[in-house]
Amino acid sequence: MPLEPEQQPNSSLPFATSLQLAVGQASEKGRKSQNEDAIGIRIPSGVSLMTKGIVSVISDGVSTAEGGAQASAISVSNFLADYYSTPESWSVQTSSAKVLTALNRWLYGLGQDYRDARRGFVCTFSALVFKSCTVHMLHVGDSRIYRFRRGELTQLSHDHSTKINASHQYLTRALGMDVKLDVDYKALSVEQDDLYLLTTDGIHDQFTEFELQQKLTTFCQLHPQLSDSLCEQFCQLLISKAYDLGSKDNLSAQLLFVEQLPKQAIDDVYLSLSQRPFPPPLSVGMKLDGYTVTHIIHQSQRSQVYRVVNGQDQAFCMKTPSVNYIDDAAYIERFMLESWIGQRINSTHVVKVVEQHKPKSALYYLTEYLSGVSLAQWLVQHKRAPVEEVLLLLKQIELGVRAFHRRETLHQDLKPDNIFITRDGVVKIIDFGSCFIKGVAEISTPLTRDHILGTADYTAPEVILGYQADGRADLFSLAVIAYEMLTGELPFNAKLAKCNTRQAFLRLEYVNAHQLNPMVPTWIDAALKKALNNEPNLRQADTCELIHQLTTASANQRPQHFVPFMSRNPVRFWQITSIVLFLALMTSLLV
Template identity: 50%
Template sequence: MHFDGGLKLSIAQHSSAGQKSVNEDSLGIRVPDDEQLTTKGAVAVIADGVSAAEAGKEAAETCVTGFLSDYFSTPDSWSVKRSAQQVLNALNRWLYGQGQHYLQAEKGYVSTLSIAIFKSQTAHIFHVGDSRIYRLRDGFLEQLTRDHAMPIGRGQSYLTRAMGLDINLDVDYRAADVAVGDVFLLSTDGIHDVLSSAQMQAIISDNELDHAAQCLLDEALAAGSDDNVSCQLLRVDALPLEDAGDVYRKLTALPFPSPLSVGMVLDGLVIESEIHASPRSQLYQVYDASADRHYVMKTPSQNFNDDPAYIERFILESWIGRRINSEYVIDVVEPPKAPSCLYYLSDYCSGLTLGQWMLKNPKPATQAMLEVILPAAKGLQAMHRRDTFHQDVKPDNILVGDDGGVKIIDFGSCYVAGLAEIAVPIERDKVLGTAQYSAPEHVLGRRPSAKADQFSLAVIVFEMLTGQQPYQGRLQNCTTTAAFSRLEYVSACHYNPHVPLWLDAALSRALSISPELRYNDVSEFVYDLEHPNPEYMKNEFQPLLTRNPVRTWQGISLFLFVCLLWSLMR
């Protein structure tokens, strides 16, 4: 990938039982030598098994080995925070469960845990217990974590938080910026409880890295430490911040394809027809004779052949598509030959876009609508599970196949949390979704979330059932918070009296201008579309005056007008 590599660390770590017969500390560092260094980062972990716990040593070892193994097994589209928290919660539940074999949980599998994950230009810190993480910068040693311990006198304390101590885990998290020359220190209390910050700072500053790590252990023992002593040192030697020219050269390693026409052959693929063309890209139906298989080829527009931000987004489309595994999302496939130019392939599925389907099926029955929307929602859920938000959910990006299958297509506007954490020295392309289907937070430039895709899906449902856009079609004209706040929801029942009130209530919630008022997940929204919510059913039995006072008074006025005309004609 164009942002691969660049991060370079020098590392050293030492551990000793010290005055004790058993070393209950555990530590480990993993620096991948492949793409994972970019997508997942480098990880340092240190753990201190609680001495009072009978399985403290086993708990510390499990924390270190389990985290270093499982973290790198999480999807590379996930953010660091989501990946780490998923692994930590699973480890904690296992430790707590093992600890139930003991009469008291705190006597079982209990350990402190401190983790530093270096990704791009950020150090992600996760911490529970009284081990510590420091950062030495410009001669100043700063403690980045706080101890979760309660003093009980005579230099003793007990842990208030630790791995395996409670079924519910509360981990401190912070993101710290990283600069070349920074040195990060991870230590157990056998060192930092007896050495001052000034002493540790001097040792690290005055010695080569490996020697400094050993000196920290020796000085702590010499100062009277009666505990296990362990530390890790990581110095940042280089960061993945290339200049824009370097990135541009990587992005343009493959040239843009020449204009294609029917009958041409590119890398063994025969161009059969042009499916769609826009100012940003072209779609072609192509045929691979060697595999007797049809594909859809997407090519970039020549309008952007010198635009690195556009090229990066185009390249990432195929990267994203290959990482979503769902029968409801179009498959991006490997080309039969190494590409000679910039394009990517996806499965070919014959059928209509949902936009075309809606023209042929205006105001469908609820069941017909659900047969399309439920699979589309499952496709979005598959993307959300990968920390990926589509951001351009609209009828033209949902394919209704001739076989009845439904698939989400087009990854051109996707937000991927794991990629957003990787800094590049170019201004990234921010492609907004289609205005009339976009959630307000997209337009207002707020943080992306799955609730924005839910909003867009609700717009589609509203349009399918009514033939109209919600908010009287005024969404696309709003560009400010004040403009959105002036919008008023008009019931779907106003346009289509066959829409049940409970279904309209579900639409109203999913179409809330404020994301906080929508459903927590798209699955909750579609469940309420399919199963009448008892809370919404109450409206079915309310008087018309309560349910729709405007329509009630309009009806009364019409009746009185007719009566007046009748009396005048007598």
């Protein structure tokens, strides 16, 4: 399969795109009647080079499966296409896992069309994804991935096969073999001048690891700086030598040489980030790029938000960075990422970032203009709102949070000030300033980024303590908001913001919401208490489960209907009734 370059528009992301590889590959059928191997390399440009990386894939169709050749071809071509179709905010591991799971089920389903299991669609799969300064390895089967660094060869993959005897072995794992797929995944740091070699068993079965190391050493000594053509030449040499040694299988190899990594000095990064000037503080009546300021909505030390209208009298919100941070590269990077992630989240319950079709003269971005109140204002106006009304609002907030999580993005600053309720009753999350984007976090940068960006009263303990956070951190924040909406008070007697050690968090005591608002049912209290646990693994699995528990009474907490004693135990009822009547009759006779 030929190399597939990709043309994309220039990225607005503030990262270096200087990752460069020299690559080569070759595949031949050898002594077999057809070539059941498949190979492919995709080198994108622009934004995809940063967010998705360079991908190399090799696959060997299982000979005993009649659909082996088709399986390998499908796995390579579809992975190269589908991986680049996943959201840019997703991490390499998430993107590849989603694609491989779908591929495996497809191949397994194709194999089930035959009565004879040996006629299935089964193949090995090995891939490398070079993203920024990291290489991500995906592997299942007995194709191999090697790394050659400073004269030493290391096998990175593990063969998923079992030997029966000296001449026979069988695969224990492969694509299409089972409905459930277990793929080896590793993320390894990359160094300049690294070499990565991918081979099918038709080649590596003919050489010892030492022999492969010697061949690479000799070749690198003859060619200190490798090019695409030289990498391909080495692959052809391996194929020819393996064939001469008597290989009876298909022969495929790929060689990738790391020419340049995207490392920049801090001055270079700042120069890239500061290409657009900061706009000055604006006042009512001033114009910027054809937008006229009509109101100043918000001003703080970190940013300004204005209501603006264009020439067609359409209203928008304009957010501009604060000139206080004009020399802060990390701040500028985060501000640019706000609009980037906002454009990639499409939800009724997340404010929409407006795409502009004309060049900007300064650093700012636009969102839709919303008419209504913030949740913070709503809380002031609704000290004891009905539980049903609170739950309806919480459901909408959760849908917005879920939209972030589906893009593998944590909001990290959920609080009433960042949630808006329109006049139509639609709830929208309106801020992206503290988001953690998993796919972007994999891109290296010399900048020192802030890790704690949220508001302490609403931030999960693991974030404050500097641990790795996931979606359950936003779940914790959502539970704090729910507690405040139901009771008018912050949980833990508002002591959460004062905690900065594990011991301090452990000393917090949950105050039942029912004590502050008797209208809160016990099952809601139980759900909130669980969501506000210090340990993330003791909370609900996700925000969807939290909302389900808040809105659904459990069996042991649901009010029970009264069942008369006569219906529950009629024999005992009539026995007791007879005794009472007998005693009453005897008493009347004695009197």
